[in-house]
Amino acid sequence: MNEKVALQTIVVALETKYNVSVSYATTTVSGISLLPPPEEFSLDEILAYLTNNTPLLFTIIDERYITVTIKTDNSIRCGKIYDAETGSLLAGATIQSEDGKYATITNTSGEFYIPNTSESNELTISHIGYETIQIYLHELSESCASILLIPAVTQLNFVTLNTLFTKGIDKELDGSYTINTTNFGLLPGQVEDDVLQIAQALPGVESVNETISNINIRGGTHDENLILWDNIKIYQSGHFFGLISAFNPDLTKKVTVHKNGTPARYGEGVSGVIAMYSKNSVTTDFKAGVGLNLINANAFVDLPVSKNASVQVSTRHSINWLLESPVYKNFSERIFQDTEITNRENPQNATTISADEKFSFYDISTKLLWDISEKDQIRLNFLTVHNKLDFTENQLTTASSETSELAQESIVGGISWERKWSNKLQTSALIYGSYYLLDAINKTIFTAQEQQQQNEVLDTGVKLNGTYQFSEKYAVEGGYHFSEKGIANSQDVNLPRFRSYIKNVLQSHVTFGNLAYTPNGDETIINGGVRVNYFDKFAEVIVEPRLSLHQKIGGGFAIEALGEFKNQAVTQRIDFESDFLGIEKRRWVLANDSTIPIIKSKQASLGILYKKSNWLVNIEGFYKNVAGITTANQAFQNQFQFTRASGDYTARGIEFTANKKLKSFSAWLTYLYMKNDYKFETLSPPEFPNNIDIRHSLTAAGTYTYNKLKVAIGFNFHSGKPNTFPVAGEEIIVENGEEIIQFTNPNEQRLPNYYRTDMSAEYLWDISDSVDVKINLAVLNIFDYRNTLNIHYALDLDENGNIRVNQVKEVSLGITPNFSLQILF
Incomplete structure (x- = not known):
């Protein structure tokens, strides 16, 4: 899968490849990143691609010069982000489309711009020290809709070291693993995001008889695992007497697996902890x-x-x-x-x-x-x-x-x-x-x-x-x-x-x-x-x-x-x-x-x-x-x-x-x-x-x-x-x-x-x-x-x-x- 790069990097490569000069203010392109255009695109196709996928307008002046300006028509949407408690503007907040193709950050005035033609309808807004939220593109406007971020209490874990194997599995710095089923990648043999099957992809976690009801963590029996659903212990983990997880993947959004070094808030399972959580934020759209x-x-x-x-x-x-x-x-x-x-x-x-x-x-x-x-x-x-x-x-x-x-x-x-x-x-x-x-x-x-x-x-x-x-x-x-x-x-x-x-x-x-x-x-x-x-x-x-x-x-x-x-x-x-x-x-x-x-x-x-x-x-x-x-x-x-x-x-x-x-x-x-x-x-x-x-x-x-x-x-x-x-x-x-x-x-x-x-x-x-x-x-x-x-x-x-x-x-x-x-x- 392609990775997003800074818009300024794309512009520099464009200038070198086509021997042109692109005129822009650094603050205008700062913070914008997106997937690079395909290699086979012509100059005109690249400029059209950048215009359609950023809040900027790329205009050819002559054979040598190109200018970059902020769009002023309804082809862009704008938002302005505030601290919900203090009312102060938040610079440096990250806004990313659901499909991962477009991302930007707020400027010093707390503003951000996103093209109205974006393929993704859902946006994720995050900032260090604040709760991450999701909004939809239609909630923004040309006149910069106000968005409030709620300060978050820093958690004692869930610091990610790296995505492991596929998208949605993360290795944390406290030794645990988290599985996020939202936009999950893919694992062999999976027809659904069965979280207890996914857990068996982790090293040291397996089942000697292929069942959900017999998960062995580092040589332990299944009953030695603490299995939690929204912090409540559950005593039955499988359907079909263990071949299918008992937890519907549609609303099981996150799973945390601890094999050792378990936080003190968890007890009752001498081998491991499998803590499952459903979505915990109020939805604003059906x-x-x-x-x-x-x-x-x-x-x-x-x-x-x-x-x-x-x-x-x-x-x-x-x-x-x-x-x-x-x-x-x-x-x-x-x-x-x-x-x-x-x-x-x-x-x-x-x-x-x-x-x-x-x-x-x-x-x-x-x-x-x-x-x-x-x-x-x-x-x-x-x-x-x-x-x-x-x-x-x-x-x-x-x-x-x-x-x-x-x-x-x-x-x-x-x-x-x-x-x-x-x-x-x-x-x-x-x-x-x-x-x-x-x-x-x-x-x-x-x-x-x-x-x-x-x-x-x-x-x-x-x-x-x-x-x-x-x-x-x-x-x-x-x-x-x-x-x-x-x-x-x-x-x-x-x-x-x-x-x-x-x-x-x-x-x-x-x-x-x-x-x-x-x-x-x-x-x-x-x-x-x-x-x-x-x-x-x-x-x-x-x-x-x-x-x-x-x-x-x-x-x-x-x-x-x-x-x-x-x-x-x-x-x-x-x-x-x-x-x-x-x-x-x-x-x-x-x-x-x-x-x-x-x-x-x-x-x-x-x-x-x-x-x-x-x-x-x-x-x-x-x-x-x-x-x-x-x-x-x-x-x-x-x-x-x-x-x-x-x-x-x-x-x-x-x-x-x-x-x-x-x-x-x-x-x-x-x-x-x-x-x-x-x-x-x-x-x-x-x-x-x-x-x-x-x-x-x-x-x-x-x-x-x-x-x-x-x-x-x-x-x-x-x-x-x-x-x-x-x-x-x-x-x-x-x-x-x-x-x-x-x-x-x-x-x-x-x-x-x-x-x-x-x-x-x-x-x-x-x-x-x-x-x-x-x-x-x-x-x-x-x-x-x-x-x-x-x-x-x-x-x-x-x-x-x-x-x-x-x-x-x-x-x-x-x-x-x-x-x-x-x-x-």
Whole structure:
């Protein structure tokens, strides 16, 4: 993609190439930048191009001389920018068109000019120390419309080092990554801007089983991640049991990912933080869109209610009731492997049984934004996520049928108030609630047995936060967080009669503080903080220090040091024998300070960065220890599946990232080496590789942009995850009078290596000034490589009634093409 250059540079090149003299005042062209005209343009075409794309008029006097003057007719629009609090004029504010083709700055009188013929209808206005705003070209006038910028409180993070991989992914100077979906670039395999899929493009973030519901950050399990929606914790991250993100990309505008050095305001996730935010500014113009792909239909609207208020609504719904596309069939085959959906009871009588499943999902998000004054903002959020599966078995000989059901639902809501007391002080308050329910009833067609299971989570609380900017060098942040979490697990079986109901409640009080120190701009950035947690049920205090340091050392090099202590009291237990129709095996549980301890982690990392000549190279070594894990939440399917023990794991490794950008092309390579080992003192052996010990992981990808067309292709590789196999020739032994599988040493073998190549393409078609059409095509696993994701073993009977060891293999998605069409208003 071409880059904008200063107008004065274009004029100097013009004078040299055509041996002409251009007469202009320096103040007239100062601050204006735009895309350079094509090389093949003649002198007359270049002057016409400059006249049409700047607020200036280029006039040929004779063969030698050209003059430049400010246009005086209605071919230009003008604006004048003021400080909203003091009324003073603002020089040096940046005004940029949405398509990036035109940019200028305000002069000493706070004025700017933009051509009325600009292709882009939306303008972004920004100034250091002020809130960035968007306006539309029609809001300007020939007589210079007045525009107010509101002073902003300097944030303690989000200082960008460089755009990474593609437009919309930024590496920050506090060690975090941000993903902005507005005008996002393109990643291989993406048909939508699925933020949790995009997060897996970052080094050290991946999923060993290709699902959203199992994101592993530096060797951690998914439940060790804190996933936030507008600062509210959510306990369900996926649709289609993990293949699709539960968060509608239409209104998910920004995502921040922390792997280490997490700010003190975040807790509860010992591996990483994935914080998602919807658009937070009141809209002044109607925006909407509708879309369709081969899995779901979607729609959103951003509607102004008044000058100071607007409403955002978005929704998605599966379309398999209308069309079971090849994508849906591939997804179904992938998710329903080794479940009661595909492995019906009594297979010897399979000819007398027919089965049918009905699956659907939807999500709805709503946000009310009200700026009650220049200093006060009220935000009201609501999100619901729902998955439903009905599985019906019909016995043909008796015409009887039974329907088993599985429902998974999350409801999240919150109301927040933000106040800007001054240029230096800002406070916020949030009251929230997060509810999750996993509900299943399993009916057996050959008996009258029914089994009902539920996992229910209710998380409510209050968050108070304040920031104060002492000076350009010092800023502090502090706050308080109260939460009450209640988790219930129930199981009810009618034959034989059995009922179990366990509910635990835990309250916590948290105070935190953070100091940001920037003694010399972005040369040195230090963020240090502490988070103090008190659990009244256990009368336990946990202190968590946090640190991030970024220091430039010259020549394009910088060093980055990060460290943190964290804890979490909510984890997931994995039950393979008492699962939900074999599909969902995880249920949330609460720490009880005995069999389920509070998990605690400590992590440190040190990295070297190089940024120069459109190169970004990052090498980072890390050490991470997580204590308090149990065998119940580690998904063992070997000799430890029914053993209960507590232990820890230690992950240590190196991440490497290299990214090179050209005008229209970006290529990147990421590599992770990691050694991840368990330590359970009461098991034998006590130390062995972690179930998700992925030693080597590599991604190579690139994107190319030509006008409105984007193309991306990428290759993913990782070494096979550890696995435990039966002892060859002695697979079955008798222990305590019971036949069991005899396994080799835990995780001493590995599954085959994983390979996948994806591609995607996007085209944006501008139908008119108010209507755009976006067309996406993506293909997952182009070469249809069927990767083995997991292998486990179970005892069953062969056709002669003899006991045997049965191997159950879980394989990846095959080649999966998808297509989407979105109309934007």
